[in-house]
Amino acid sequence: MTVLLLAEISQGHLVTDHVARALSAVSALGEVDVLIATDQGGADAAAQAAKLRGVRKVLLCEAPCLAHGLAEPVAALVKSVAEGYSHIVAAAATYGKNILPRVAALLDAMVISDVTAIKDGETFERPVYAGNAVQQVVSSDPLKIFTVRTASFQPAPEGGSAPVELVSAPADPNLSTWVEDRIVVTERPELTSAKRVVSGGRGLGSKENFDAIVRLADKIGAAVGASRAAVDLGYAPNDWQVGQTGKIVAPELYVAVGISGAIQHLAGMKDSKIIVAINKDEDAPILKVADYALVGDLFAIVPELSKKL
Amino acid sequence: MKLLVPVKRVVDYNVKIRVNPDGSGVETSNVKMSMNPFDEIALEEAVRMKEKGVASEIVAVSIGTQQAKETLRTALALGADRAILVDATSDPKQDIEPLSVAKILAKIVAEEKPDLVIAGKQAIDNDMNATGQMLAGLLGWGQATFASAIEISGGSATVTREIDGGLQILKVALPAVITTDLRLNEPRYISLPSIMKAKKKPLEEKTLADLGVDLTPRLRIVHTDEPKQRSAGMRVGSVDELIDKLKNEAGVLS
Ligand SMILES: Cc1cc2nc3c(=O)[nH]c(=O)nc-3n(C[C@H](O)[C@H](O)[C@H](O)COP(=O)(O)OP(=O)(O)OC[C@H]3O[C@@H](n4cnc5c(N)ncnc54)[C@H](O)[C@@H]3O)c2cc1C
Numbered sequence A: 001m002t003v004l005l006l007a008e009i010s011q012g013h014l015v016t017d018h019v020a021r022a023l024s025a026v027s028a029l030g031e032v033d034v035l036i037a038t039d040q041g042g043a044d045a046a047a048q049a050a051k052l053r054g055v056r057k058v059l060l061c062e063a064p065c066l067a068h069g070l071a072e073p074v075a076a077l078v079k080s081v082a083e084g085y086s087h088i089v090a091a092a093a094t095y096g097k098n099i100l101p102r103v104a105a106l107l108d109a110m111v112i113s114d115v116t117a118i119k120d121g122e123t124f125e126r127p128v129y130a131g132n133a134v135q136q137v138v139s140s141d142p143l144k145i146f147t148v149r150t151a152s153f154q155p156a157p158e159g160g161s162a163p164v165e166l167v168s169a170p171a172d173p174n175l176s177t178w179v180e181d182r183i184v185v186t187e188r189p190e191l192t193s194a195k196r197v198v199s200g201g202r203g204l205g206s207k208e209n210f211d212a213i214v215r216l217a218d219k220i221g222a223a224v225g226a227s228r229a230a231v232d233l234g235y236a237p238n239d240w241q242v243g244q245t246g247k248i249v250a251p252e253l254y255v256a257v258g259i260s261g262a263i264q265h266l267a268g269m270k271d272s273k274i275i276v277a278i279n280k281d282e283d284a285p286i287l288k289v290a291d292y293a294l295v296g297d298l299f300a301i302v303p304e305l306s307k308k309l
Numbered sequence B: 001m002k003l004l005v006p007v008k009r010v011v012d013y014n015v016k017i018r019v020n021p022d023g024s025g026v027e028t029s030n031v032k033m034s035m036n037p038f039d040e041i042a043l044e045e046a047v048r049m050k051e052k053g054v055a056s057e058i059v060a061v062s063i064g065t066q067q068a069k070e071t072l073r074t075a076l077a078l079g080a081d082r083a084i085l086v087d088a089t090s091d092p093k094q095d096i097e098p099l100s101v102a103k104i105l106a107k108i109v110a111e112e113k114p115d116l117v118i119a120g121k122q123a124i125d126n127d128m129n130a131t132g133q134m135l136a137g138l139l140g141w142g143q144a145t146f147a148s149a150i151e152i153s154g155g156s157a158t159v160t161r162e163i164d165g166g167l168q169i170l171k172v173a174l175p176a177v178i179t180t181d182l183r184l185n186e187p188r189y190i191s192l193p194s195i196m197k198a199k200k201k202p203l204e205e206k207t208l209a210d211l212g213v214d215l216t217p218r219l220r221i222v223h224t225d226e227p228k229q230r231s232a233g234m235r236v237g238s239v240d241e242l243i244d245k246l247k248n249e250a251g252v253l254s
């Protein structure tokens, strides 16, 4: 069996952590080739991917239409190199989730989203109903196409030196054009791979108050997360949302502040190693999954915590 | 401009589902069912386009059992002009995968010739997040997933997408498929008069034989289990105690 791994590219750079985690998820299946689609500067991304242990070769395709990861040209590229592979995989981040279902449709295969465990070459586990049930599915497609949940796998280490091969670009389908990215560049750890996450919810009450969460996170080197309510209310940007329809995280430490613990939120963080809940409501559902619960007013607790850490 | 909005009947998001102990699946009889929340957002967006004069007709379509008619009536009450039920199975346990759903939708698209399909980004039961992208692939149309803003002008849609790291804005030529994210809009409540009006709107039924799509699933569900449960830990009485526990008991802070 040979696996094709579509590498995630963001702002021209390899999202190494996601690629390394997807790689370790599939290495038991066989040899793995990594495909990089970008417009220019792909040599750096390719060199980065080539260093990951377990990569057989890196396929690099550079073409103007591949800039910004638009789904139509990238899917066309994946289809054009798919021959000979038994599995096509990507990390289940917005990049892969946007592209792989389209690839699957082009190749008449059923995509399997958010795989959390790979039993063998055709048997996969994935959560359904906001993680309240786990399905084991067997695929009868000759070519299996799936995305893997990065929080469920450790990143593959460096130490490899795979060769890089150039592949030619598909014709530009010309269906969509990129206008603008509004990406916030941050020094903070990335939410889905951070060892510590501090998240705030509706209880914070305002965008200004939400700064207390950011300060606490910065104090302990954590990524910042949020509930949907906090994002909807404008306290936090959309890509901080943790949950069923946001990001899935599994850090060593997850601190939930002013978050009630709706099933949709729990779906995104209940596999964290240690959960701390800070909430004024004795009956908040988050307390039922917390290892340590501190019941009280977050406006007193959070500043004290920041000060003493 | 004509809009097609696929709507799915799912277990209501407030329901805490039960996994059958024999591993056969999730208990869906006698639980509250609703329209998939992302599809409500899709419909709301369609209705706003019609109110702005950008769209002229909204067709809602659902693929499922006879019970999905309830969901379609809701869609009509929310403002769809017509509805189509594809009666795909009488067995609520039969699996219809996104690939099959997308193939059925592609047939409906061929008949209805919409300028734009607005679907949900994911159904909250199976959480596949796949159908819209697959439909776009099958049709050879452009796609804009995870939309938080849509602007139609001059034969294209400018769509703001919620992606990792922030937002991406792209322009997609029509016809196209757009999938909705949570921040696109806040769906309105259904008024009583609109429920009455919805009863008079046309709801057409089609069978799979009409469409000629093979539904043989590619995935076989071996079993469905409950995830590992977490148990509640302990209450701590103060910030000092919390810090002590995190450092000396859990070892997650140094
Ligand atoms: C289709 C769909 C998808 C969804 N996806 C997601 C998702 O991905 N992620 C997600 O998070 N949600 C999601 N939700 C929303 C979810 O159902 C909840 O509405 C949301 O998680 C609630 O956010 P919250 O806990 O911040 O707010 P609330 O439920 O309002 O909780 C606020 C909490 O703050 C506490 N509090 C208030 N003031 C203080 C204080 N001074 N000190 C201490 N505690 C205080 C309160 O006791 C309360 O427990 C989704 C919903 C739907 C319908």
Ligand SMILES: Cc1cc2nc3c(=O)[nH]c(=O)nc-3n(C[C@H](O)[C@H](O)[C@H](O)COP(=O)(O)OP(=O)(O)OC[C@H]3O[C@@H](n4cnc5c(N)ncnc54)[C@H](O)[C@@H]3O)c2cc1C
Pocket (backbone or CB within 6 Å): B005, B006, B007, B008, B009, B025, B036, B038, B039, B061, B062, B063, B064, B065, B088, B089, B091, B092, B093, B094, B095, B096, B097, B098, B101, B118, B119, B120, B121, B122, B123, B124, B125, B126, B127, B128, B129, B130, B131, B132, B221
């Ligand atoms: C009667 C019936 C019984 C089923 N029973 C099972 C079962 O027991 N086990 C199981 O695993 N699966 C079952 N399925 C299949 C499953 O629920 C989904 O229809 C299918 O897998 C799509 O996956 P998703 O909902 O995650 O799609 P997603 O790709 O997450 O959905 C995205 C969007 O696609 C559109 N869409 C998706 N499905 C439909 C639809 N049916 N009609 C209209 N629009 C749609 C909506 O706009 C939705 O927001 C059943 C389906 C039906 C119709």
